[in-house]
Amino acid sequence: TLDELLRASDVATLHVPATKQTERLIARAQLRAMRPGSFLINNARGSVVDVGALAAAIKDGHLGGAALDVFPDEPAGK
8 A cells, every 4th residue: 555655665756647536645644654764756746745744744854855846836937
């Protein structure tokens, strides 16, 4: 299962489409299930990760870090 994978991995990467089933696939509960010090890489869509919960997990030291190729709301280009 996804939860088993997150608990066992040092690095988790996401490669899924944006659908109703994948919206906030990674939220607070999934982030807290990840191993302390682990990393999350989102190469999927911005809606897949709850970025507020992700930021909190990084700030409080639970996660070692994250790499995001996308955001729920993309920043405006210059």
